[in-house]
Amino acid sequence: MGARFDERRLAQAAATGDQLAWDALVDRFGELVWSTARAWGLTPEQGADAVQVTWLRLAEQLERLQEDDDRLGVWLAATARRESLRLLGPGRETRQGPDMSSGPPAPAAAAGSSRDGLLWRVVHELPERCRRMLRILVTTPPPSHEEVAAALDLPVASVGGLRADCLRVFRGRMAKISISAEIGDS
Amino acid sequence: MSHEPFDQHQGLDPQDERLLGELRRAAGRYDAPPASVMEAARASFTWRSIDTELAALAFDSAVDLPVGAVRSAGGPRQLAFDAPGLTVEMEVSPDGPHRRLRGQLTPPLPSHIEVRHAGGTTSVDTDALGRFSADAISPGPVSLRCHSTEAPSAPRFATEWVPL
Numbered sequence: 001m002g003a004r005f006d007e008r009r010l011a012q013a014a015a016t017g018d019q020l021a022w023d024a025l026v027d028r029f030g031e032l033v034w035s036t037a038r039a040w041g042l043t044p045e046q047g048a049d050a051v052q053v054t055w056l057r058l059a060e061q062l063e064r065l066q067e068d069d070d071r072l073g074v075w076l077a078a079t080a081r082r083e084s085l086r087l088l089g090p091g092r093e094t095r096q097g098p099d100m101s102s103g104p105p106a107p108a109a110a111a112g113s114s115r116d117g118l119l120w121r122v123v124h125e126l127p128e129r130c131r132r133m134l135r136i137l138v139t140t141p142p143p144s145h146e147e148v149a150a151a152l153d154l155p156v157a158s159v160g161g162l163r164a165d166c167l168r169v170f171r172g173r174m175a176k177i178s179i180s181a182e183i184g185d186s
Numbered sequence: 187m188s189h190e191p192f193d194q195h196q197g198l199d200p201q202d203e204r205l206l207g208e209l210r211r212a213a214g215r216y217d218a219p220p221a222s223v224m225e226a227a228r229a230s231f232t233w234r235s236i237d238t239e240l241a242a243l244a245f246d247s248a249v250d251l252p253v254g255a256v257r258s259a260g261g262p263r264q265l266a267f268d269a270p271g272l273t274v275e276m277e278v279s280p281d282g283p284h285r286r287l288r289g290q291l292t293p294p295l296p297s298h299i300e301v302r303h304a305g306g307t308t309s310v311d312t313d314a315l316g317r318f319s320a321d322a323i324s325p326g327p328v329s330l331r332c333h334s335t336e337a338p339s340a341p342r343f344a345t346e347w348v349p350l
Contacts, residue, residue: 014231022231030227034219048223049349053327055227056347059234060329086249087349116212123209137206138213167202 007072015062026055029076031139036080036151039135042087050083073144077151122173130166137163233302235331238344241267241274246348267330267345274330274343278350285323285350291316291332295340300331303350311335325350 007028013021033054037047057079058065058072065075123134136143136151148163149156198206245266263278276289284305291297294316301308305324312318328350333342 017236019228019231023228026224026227030219030224033227034223035213038217044220048220048226049326051219051223052226052230053347053349055230056233056327056329059230060240060344060347062234064240083349086246089248116208116215119209120212120216123212134209135213138210140210140214142206142210163198164202167205170205 011062011065011072022059025058025072028141029073031141032073032143032147032151033076033080035136035139035143036077037084039132039151040081040084040088042084046084046087050080050087053083054080071146073147074150077143077147081151081153119174122170122177126166126169126173129162130169133162133166134170233329235329235342235344238331238342239269239271241269241272241330241343241345243346243348244268244273263350265348269343271341272332272343274332274345276330281321281323283325284321285325285328287318287320287323287328289318289330291318295334296336297332297334301328302331303328323350 007025010021010025010028014025030051033051034047037050042050054076058076065072123138124131126134132152133148136148143151145156145159148154148159154162243265245264247261247264265276265278267274267276273292274289275292276287279286279288287301291312294312294314296314297312297316297318299310299312299318299320301310301320301323303324304326305322308320308323310318310320326349327347329347330345331342332344334340
């Protein structure tokens with residue numbers, strides 16, 4: 001429980017006005033918030049807006065959240081999801097099939113010949129549900145099941161199973177293009 | 187500072203663990219949060235209000251259309267915020283590249299309002315009926331901070347940040 005104790009102390013310090021404690025929270029959870037926005041298909045520009053509103057709301061609510069600040073990641077992921085959906089608006093269409101508009105930025109798209117680049121492109125060609133799951137899972141540091149559930153609006157108990165399913169689907173796609181998904185194979 | 191390994195590796199077989207590790211590396215390479223986004227997140231701290239009651243977002247026409255409503259293109263956005271003791275209703279319309287806000291406080295206590303937005307802070311006062319308007323508001327996150335000018339000991343309120 002050491003990591004959660006640190007987060008609680010940082011949140012308490014930030015609530016008293018400590019900018020450095022706040023910066024440490026941003027470093028700790030910044031990728032989770034960004035990954036949530038990108039998992040929901042926001043463009044980088046939309047993602048920047050959703051991320052900023054999420055952090056502004058946390059700043060506004062730091063004192064109110066103090067009892068719950070060992071679940072800060074969950075709160076941030078849920079808020080990032082709501083803000084992402086707000087920016088997408090009602091009646092948004094679910095993206096089907098390959099769509100690189102939420103994929104790698106243009107220069108990276110050209111790096112598709114590298115294994116990393118290929119893996120990344122295949123993630124974005126998965127069905128929506130699995131694209132979202134894998135996009136969240138690859139956050140650094142790895143999110144907890146509760147954080148994944150909050151980011152994707154899933155029951156916590158379903159996260160493990162969906163994760164396994166989506167990795168299986170990913171391997172299936174890689175096999176179809178005759179590239180091994182295992183490290184060390186050429 | 188990271189989660190303990192058990193959090194993530196619950197039930198993951200070694201192959202899946204390795205694959206996720208590769209994908210995580212690819213994510214860091216191709217879709218890390220831009221430095222400007224992280225900087226804005228750090229700077230968000232300076233916008234916090236202390237000693238204010240939060241007026242939570244209760245309605246946003248961008249998300250919560252009433253049942254049967256038809257969304258007209260270009261119609262003003264409607265927002266409502268609730269706190270114990272105050273409701274703030276607001277209509278947002280384009281003002282060139284900026285936004286114009288028209289709103290109403292309930293109860294309609296004469297109040298001073300600070301509109302915090304990407305372009306700075308715009309101060310306005312309500313009229314005797316609790317109505318207010320603010321022009322040239324920059325697009326982006328907005329929060330209103332209000333306090334009654336007739337009852338100085340009344341609580342100060344801040345609306346939840348909303349992107350306009």
